[in-house]
Amino acid sequence: MTLELISYILGGLTIGSALMVILSSHPIRSVLYLVVTFFFISGHFILMNAQFLAVVNIIVYAGAIMVLFLFVLMLLNLNQANEPKAKNVISFSSIIGGGLLLLVILAALREGLTFNKVIQKSGTGLVEQLGNKLFTDYLVPFEISSILFISAMVGAVLLAKREKPQID
Amino acid sequence: MSPVLAATSGLSIDYYLILSTVLFSIGVIGLLSRKNMIVMLMCIELMLNSVNLLLVAFSSYFGTNDAQIFVFFIVVVAAAEATVGLSILIMAYRNNRSIDADLLNNLKG
Numbered sequence: 001m002t003l004e005l006i007s008y009i010l011g012g013l014t015i016g017s018a019l020m021v022i023l024s025s026h027p028i029r030s031v032l033y034l035v036v037t038f039f040f041i042s043g044h045f046i047l048m049n050a051q052f053l054a055v056v057n058i059i060v061y062a063g064a065i066m067v068l069f070l071f072v073l074m075l076l077n078l079n080q081a082n083e084p085k086a087k088n089v090i091s092f093s094s095i096i097g098g099g100l101l102l103l104v105i106l107a108a109l110r111e112g113l114t115f116n117k118v119i120q121k122s123g124t125g126l127v128e129q130l131g132n133k134l135f136t137d138y139l140v141p142f143e144i145s146s147i148l149f150i151s152a153m154v155g156a157v158l159l160a161k162r163e164k165p166q167i168d
Numbered sequence: 169m170s171p172v173l174a175a176t177s178g179l180s181i182d183y184y185l186i187l188s189t190v191l192f193s194i195g196v197i198g199l200l201s202r203k204n205m206i207v208m209l210m211c212i213e214l215m216l217n218s219v220n221l222l223l224v225a226f227s228s229y230f231g232t233n234d235a236q237i238f239v240f241f242i243v244v245v246a247a248a249e250a251t252v253g254l255s256i257l258i259m260a261y262r263n264n265r266s267i268d269a270d271l272l273n274n275l276k277g
Binding site: 004007008011014015018019021022027030031034037038041044045048049050052053056057060061064065068069072073075076078083084085086090091093094095097098099101102105106109113114115116117124125129130133134137138141145148149151152153155156157159160162 | 179180181182183184185186187189190191192193194195196197198200201202203204206207209210211213214217220221224225227228229231232233234236237239240241243244245246247248249250251252254255256257258259261262266267268269270
C-alpha cells in the first residue's frame with residue numbers, strides 16, 4: 001500500500017520535473033532538471049526490481065551524458081541573454097501537436113488497458129541474471145555495440161576538431 | 169534471495185503505460201517548441217528514457233529480463249548519439265556563433 005503511494009508520488013514528481021525541463025528558459029537549469037528526472041526514473045526502476053538498470057541509469061545518464069551536456073554548455077558560454085527565443089506561434093502549435101500525439105496514443109491504449117498487476121519476480125534485474133543473459137543470448141549485439149562506440153568516438157573527435165588553417 | 173528483493177509495488181501496468189506516454193509527449197513538445205539545440209538534444213534523451221521506463225515495466229510485468237537487455241543497449245546507443253550530436257553542435261556553434269536551430273537553413277529553397 002505504501003509502495004503504491006510512493007510510486008504515485010514518484011510519477012507525479014517525474015512529470016513535474018520533466019515539465020520543468022522544457023519550461024525553464026535557462027539551459028543550465030533544464031540540464032539540472034533533466035538530471036533530477038533521471039534520478040526519479042531510476043527510482044521507478046528500483047520499484048520495479050531492476051536494480052542494475054537503476055544504477056546504470058544514474059552512472060551513465062546522470063553521471064556521464066548529462067555532465068557532457070553541462071560541459072558543452074559551459075564551454076560555449078551560453079547564458080540567458082543569447083538564448084534563442086521561439087515565436088509564440090511555434091510554441092503554441094507545438095503544444096497543440098504534442099497534446100494531440102498524447103491524445104492519440106492514449107486513445108489507442110484505451111482498448112488495451114487491462115488493470116493487470118505488475119508481476120514481480122525477485123532477482124530478474126540483478127547483475128548476475130542480466131550478465132548471464134547478456135553474455136550468452138545477446139553476445140553478438142554486445143560486441144557490435146563496441147564497434148558503434150568506436151565509430152562514435154572517432155566521429156566525435158573528427159567533427160569537433162578545429163580545422164587547420166590553410167597554408168599556401 | 170533476501171526478502172528485500174521481493175518487494176512488490178502492486179501497481180497495474182496501465183499506470184506505467186500512461187506515465188511513459190505523458191513523458192514521451194513532454195519530450196515531443198520540448199523538441200518542437202525550443203530553438204536551443206542543446207535543449208532539443210535533451211528532449212530526445214527524455215523521450216528515450218520514457219521508452220526505457222516502459223520497457224522495464226513490461227519486463228517486470230512478464231517476469232523476464234530480456235527487455236532490460238534492450239534498455240541496456242538503448243543506453244549504449246543514447247551515449248553514442250549524445251557524443252556525436254554534441255560534437256555536431258560544437259561545429260555549428262563555430263560556424264554561426266549561435267546554437268539557434270533556425271539558423272541552419274542553408275538547404276531551404
